[in-house]
Amino acid sequence: MENHEEAAPRRSRIARRVLIAAVTGCLVLGGTLMVLPWQPPDTEAPAPPAPGAQARAAVTTGVAAALPDLAALIGERETHLRRHPRDAESWAVLGAAYVEQGRRTAEPAYYPKADNALRTSLRVRAKGNAEALGGLAALANARRDFRAAKRWGEAALELDPKRWTTYPPLLDAYTGLGDWKATQRTLERLQGLRGGPAVMARAGAVFRDRGWREDAMAQLSDAAAGAQAPAERAAYLERVGQLAWERGDREPALRHFQEAVRIDPDQRAAQAGQGRVLAALGRTSEALSAYRMALAKQPHPQYALELGELYESLGLRQAAQVQYDLLRARVRGAAAGGADEELVLGVFEADHGDPQEAVRRLRVEWRRQPGIAVADALGWALHRAGQDEEALRYAVRATDKVHGGGVRSALHAYHRGMIERELEKYGPARRHLQEALRINPYFSPLQVRTAREALTALGEPSVEELPVMDAKAEAEAETETETETETES
Numbered sequence: 001m002e003n004h005e006e007a008a009p010r011r012s013r014i015a016r017r018v019l020i021a022a023v024t025g026c027l028v029l030g031g032t033l034m035v036l037p038w039q040p041p042d043t044e045a046p047a048p049p050a051p052g053a054q055a056r057a058a059v060t061t062g063v064a065a066a067l068p069d070l071a072a073l074i075g076e077r078e079t080h081l082r083r084h085p086r087d088a089e090s091w092a093v094l095g096a097a098y099v100e101q102g103r104r105t106a107e108p109a110y111y112p113k114a115d116n117a118l119r120t121s122l123r124v125r126a127k128g129n130a131e132a133l134g135g136l137a138a139l140a141n142a143r144r145d146f147r148a149a150k151r152w153g154e155a156a157l158e159l160d161p162k163r164w165t166t167y168p169p170l171l172d173a174y175t176g177l178g179d180w181k182a183t184q185r186t187l188e189r190l191q192g193l194r195g196g197p198a199v200m201a202r203a204g205a206v207f208r209d210r211g212w213r214e215d216a217m218a219q220l221s222d223a224a225a226g227a228q229a230p231a232e233r234a235a236y237l238e239r240v241g242q243l244a245w246e247r248g249d250r251e252p253a254l255r256h257f258q259e260a261v262r263i264d265p266d267q268r269a270a271q272a273g274q275g276r277v278l279a280a281l282g283r284t285s286e287a288l289s290a291y292r293m294a295l296a297k298q299p300h301p302q303y304a305l306e307l308g309e310l311y312e313s314l315g316l317r318q319a320a321q322v323q324y325d326l327l328r329a330r331v332r333g334a335a336a337g338g339a340d341e342e343l344v345l346g347v348f349e350a351d352h353g354d355p356q357e358a359v360r361r362l363r364v365e366w367r368r369q370p371g372i373a374v375a376d377a378l379g380w381a382l383h384r385a386g387q388d389e390e391a392l393r394y395a396v397r398a399t400d401k402v403h404g405g406g407v408r409s410a411l412h413a414y415h416r417g418m419i420e421r422e423l424e425k426y427g428p429a430r431r432h433l434q435e436a437l438r439i440n441p442y443f444s445p446l447q448v449r450t451a452r453e454a455l456t457a458l459g460e461p462s463v464e465e466l467p468v469m470d471a472k473a474e475a476e477a478e479t480e481t482e483t484e485t486e487t488e489s
Contacts (some may be wrong), residue, residue: 006169052076059096060131062138062168063198063227064235067104067266073097080275091121092131099139104266106300106330114139115338130159130166137169144177144340146369164194168202175209178371183209197223201236208243209372211406217243234264241273248440252278266285268298272306281443301330308352309479313445324352340368343363347377350367355384372398372407373382380415388422395419399432410436410443421454430458 002127055073058065063075077094081087095117102110118139121132133156140149153170160166174182187206190199204219220240227233241256254277260270271294278287294300308323327348328396334341342361348360358381365374374406378393395416399409433455442448 007453049221051335056093058232059100060093060231061165061198063105063229064127064231065100066229066231066264067101069231070101070104072385074101077295086124087129088121088125088129090292091117092129095121095132095135096138099135099142103142104298104335105297108334108339111139111143111337111339126161130156130163133159134163134166134169136171137166139477141169141172143338144176144343144369145235146173146371149173150177160309162193165189165201166194166386168198169200171206175206176369178375180210185369197226197232197236201239204239209407211401211408213243213408230263231267234260234267235261236266238270238273241270245273245277246410246440248442250277250280250442254281266297268294268300272300272303275303275479276419279445284314297324299326299330301327301334301341304330305344305348309444309446324348343374343377346381350377350381350384355381359385376409376412378414378421383419383422384413386421391419392416392423408439410440411447413439414443417451418454426458427461430455430461433458
């Protein structure tokens with residue numbers, strides 16, 4: 001049995017060990033608590049933003065928003081404004097949401113609502129209201145009133161030059177007006193203020209219009225990879241798919257369109273894109289189904305035109321006529337909502353209706369918005385109406401890199417080649433028809449066949465075809481068109 005003298009030192013050693021262990025445990029626990037984020041007791045991790053908040057973040061920065069989230073935001077703001085009708089910011093947000101809803105659904109009835117909400121915001125707060133001015137610019141772009149969009153956008157920019165969300169609507173306006181110097185200058189200012197997916201996507205659109213396809217693809221691919229919200233990512237993937245389609249890369253285009261629809265089932269532009277690609281792949285029944293699904297939820301006149309032409313290429317004239325009637329009805333509906341769809345109607349009339357009527361409509365469009373798409377459409381309508389000398393001036397404008405027509409469009413090259421063929425400019429005609437089929441050998445189910453037949457009829461070039469004369473004639477045509485544009489302005 002041990003004595004008290006031996007037991008006392010042992011108890012002292014045990015006590016010291018217990019104390020050391022306790023201190024060590026406290027230090028470890030303290031270190032762990034320092035590393036872990038502090039949370040107040042009885043709280044959970046923060047919840048993701050509500051659908052309305054997600055849509056608000058999207059529409060106020062000019063990016064795509066999911067349709068269910070948009071509906072939630074609209075309902076929430078309408079309820080709020082019934083109680084607080086003097087909230088100018090909420091009126092501006094509601095107006096921007098109506099614009100996006102109208103654009104996503106191709107329902108122009110939302111545009112008068114947007115106009116009323118945005119102007120109410122300005123009445124409530126007349127000074128310093130850049131949000132409402134930017135919303136009116138976006139609304140004008142959606143209605144294809146690019147001059148009004150420029151006016152509203154520049155007014156918003158004057159109020160706050162560092163507000164980056166003002167710049168994207170201005171880019172759309174300058175592009176629609178064919179003002180490429182202003183477009184480039186505005187993009188550079190935007191890039192100096194902001195980076196990220198939304199700005200990359202805008203840069204990609206500008207690069208595409210300038211013919212810089214690889215740069216455009218890189219920007220849009222990076223935008224899609226960096227986008228956080230599914231609807232935004234799907235919108236960028238649709239544009240990547242469109243770029244791939246424009247250069248005839250069918251399988252990659254189809255993959256991008258399909259992924260966009262998988263991420264956002266309401267991405268109807270991607271669904272229509274699937275229709276184009278599937279038709280080019282010979283998967284006709286799937287193509288028809290894709291177009292029908294797109295039109296069921298977003299009855300855009302352009303989709304109706306494309307589906308009608310696909311039916312026509314299959315010899316189904318009655319089914320094509322149904323789509324053409326839908327096109328006309330949608331253009332009338334757009335006009336009732338203050339939106340301008342005269343461009344697609346003019347294109348339709350040139351090929352399937354009254355070319356003289358197409359010329360009349362497109363001349364008005366050219367005075368309102370002298371962009372590249374209108375130049376190409378007007379040139380083609382003039383050709384179909386038998387006015388080929390004048391037609392060539394606009395076709396040159398649409399394909400002239402110096403004046404902004406740098407976009408690599410198979411359709412534009414085809415139109416120019418056919419006009420030149422009619423004018424017996426066989427060398428340039430052959431060159432541009434070959435270019436059209438080289439850019440995208442599937443660009444149209446109807447016109448690809450015509451392009452191939454025209455090339456076959458032209459045969460091989462002769463030694464009498466002198467490119468130097470073609471270049472001179474081209475320069476003269478460019479000068480005439482430039483002078484005419486300045487006169488009309």
